[in-house]
Amino acid sequence: MPKRKGSGGFKAPKHYVPRDRSGAPQRAARDGGARRDEEPRGDRARRSAARDARGRRTGQRSDEPRRESVRRDTRSPRDAGRGRDDERRSGDRHANDRAPQASPFREDVVLARLESTPLTPEQTAGVTFPDLGVGPNLVDTLADLGAETPFPIQVAAIPDAIAGRDVLGRGRTGSGKTIAFAVAVVERLMTVRAPGAEGRKRAIGRAPRALIVAPTRELALQIDRTVQPLARSVGLFTTQVYGGVPQSRQVTGLKRGVDIVIGTPGRIEDLERQGHLDLSQVVVTVLDEADQMTDLGFLEPIQRILRKVKPGGQRMLFSATLDSAVLRIVDEFLVDPAVHEIADDDAAHSGIEHRVLVVDRGDRDAVLQQLAGSGGRVLVFTRTRLGAEKVVGELADGGVKAVALHGDLSQIRRSRNLADLAQGKVDVLVATDVAARGIHVDDVRLVVQADMPDEYKTYLHRSGRTGRAGHRGTVVTLIPPSRRKRMSELLERAEIDAPMLPARPGGRELDEFMS
Template identity: 50%
Template sequence: MAARRPHHPSPSADGPTFAQLGVPADLVSALAAQGISTPFPIQTATLPDSLAGRDVLGRGRTGSGKTYAFALPVLARLAAGTGKRRPGRPRAVILAPTRELADQIAASIAPLAEALSLRAITVYGGVRPGPQIAGLRAGVDVLVACPGRLADHVASGHARLDAVEITVLDEADHMADLGFLPQVTRLLNQTPADAQRLLFSATLDAGVDVLVRRFLRDPVTHSVDSASSPVATMSHHVLHVQPAARLPVLVDLTAAPGRTLVFTRTKRGATRLTRQLIAEGVPAVELHGNLGQSARARNLLAFAEGSAATLVATDIAARGIHVDDVTLVIHADPPTEHKAYLHRSGRTARAGASGTVVTLMTDTQVSDVRDLTRKAGITATVTRLRPGHPLLSQLAPGERSFTAPSAKQPPPARSGRRAEAKPQPAKNPRRRGRPATTDTEATATPRSGGIAVFSAGARTSRRPRR
């Protein structure tokens, strides 16, 4: 995949620059080489404190620019420190709830770490541990990890956390939702008590608050764009359809130009809908936990590169991926709770761009969707329609195009030899003595055996995530 510069707001004469916020010159130059010159609000708010060594609690919705808000102080601290790279003893740990997210964090860090001659690797479950163990033995400065696999490496003695100078928890509320907090707690207990800690979360639920009170020392709290606040550049529509009209309406919307992300409630539903769209001539791929490791990576790459402009996914994609220029998000199945609606919808209208969110609603779902939008704090335009309604062309403008499935579009990738384990409940994150590997942890480079190494001279083909 060819690397693309992330979307970034136009420079503002009134706002501070990265250099004025205290970012070292080498990192400012590395950011400029990526086409990044103006900080996002979450970065402007948190960087002075995090660069000064303070513990920081950052609250902001997904897509608000949190990745660089923690990546810059991590790299600046390691570059200025006197610590040495040692086998199996990372100097910084960044914990992420999903494998896709871990990989995209690493992609954002890669060019910056290269500029500072720092080495970063990612570790996550669902793949062979051997290459990861070799990477740890070779020494690492920044370890980007999912909690389950890191806990496994620590238990087996291949990783120690006693040399960690700074720890980051990204999307801590999502970790809580997935039942990772017991593992996260055990991991943080093994880091030095005086290590700097940065925690970023869209919400501060009870489980996250326990981590804040237990591990963050006199934290500075910065809130930017809470998860419950609607995005001004995002328009919301509810289409009231009959069950028989659901697929024709989806075909009409997804056949329009541009990237479309379609959410279903179940993994089986995602597979079925993907096959239905392909049969109708819409190039589509699926993303869910029943897919094998290489299939997930391959399908996500097809969506990011544009060979399949429609991705049908479960909530695994609600916060685990970032692909530029998703113009339309469709809730083919309305989610069960409002936080899921906001996180799903947050895949579009990112970094100041505009986007459209469509929810399909049948007669039996009217009450649930009404409650959903009310709790989400959004005002949606409700339209009762049939296939061919002119509103569909307004929501997804452009000429519809279709591909002959048998000639140009391969069938959906099937799951691997072993389906990935379901998420474990919070009270029992381990099963049969091994760390739980959830179906949200995904690798991006199956050939690497689950380890992506970013060091001086390395290159990444993935798009940075802001």
């Protein structure tokens, strides 16, 4: 018998070609093979279910983030753990930027919108927060937050929510959804007090009575910045629970006793399983970005969470693109919900101008650099984490200082980079889609989509980062000439009118973006 070389195991012949179960050749990503983010959604779901089953057999948590990159992770174990968050479930994945891709897009389907009670802006004119049933403490706090008069989605949703009715609310990003459910949660808790609770006295170690679930840690922190001052004004307390950081501080906060918990599905389930978070007394549950959470694979965790809260409690679902993706949640957990959206929602965003620039591949980096350095706050979107870091480096080479926001960064780095943008230390932030869900900066002047979005929902969420709170903004998408047709189809699904213009570095098409 020939002697084996090395430490044993199978040694592939020189011309060996690995094959899958069907006998078809397998190709590595560097050879142009299909990447995981090109798999049909149903296939991905089956693969995820199989991994969950294996995890249960091996004792691994089914929601534990798993690395999806084939490249070696050279970070320290501590830093690597920080980067593993809810974004691992998303379509924001590592990719080999140099590899030829058969098709980086998946099918983009427009789901039917849920039937709603439309409310026109004219119907909301002159309405005040007291008219909606909001108490004086909250009214004063809202004024301190800069919300002196309610937005249309708030006028529509708050009365039903305060009355205890289940609510579905749809409004574009920046339309005021967070204040809508924040006010409703606080007012509802003051109406339905815990047994034995009087005035501002709250028992140490008490279980929370309201739960707000968000897909990402940044969005959870953003929500808390709105909810916390409102809750404190009436003697209620909040805490945030999310992955990517040690749980010790979060456990300590829960032990002190809180009234409202704001968190991500994975960490909520973790703490509940460990006995640190008691969901049995939760009477109000809010799902923010509800349909996006189902798209990211959080449907089953959300169902498990909702089955653990107090039966018969109130449920509220809010999103910028609320559609039939959430029907399974609605059918199981909501009773006769009020569905609200603004009939002329696009009019509220008339301050956003949309442009598509058709750029040759060789000119893309120079055009992107010119746009990013045009002055004011600029937000650049890329499809992958590696792409975000690459753009930051290219901008730096051109003299434009930028920072990144993506799932491979530690929570400290992510928070610091967001703070640098908000405080004006840098004007350019390069972000991936899921990580950017928590960006809440009112004066972003320009959104640049360096990579064309995969889906129309992604376009709407990206564009909602500008034109907020009455400010004007511009959304520019860079595409190669070969993507004209697909971009036109995506804009049609998003119900966006945007001219397509050829552009080159230093051309007149870019002059208007220079401040």
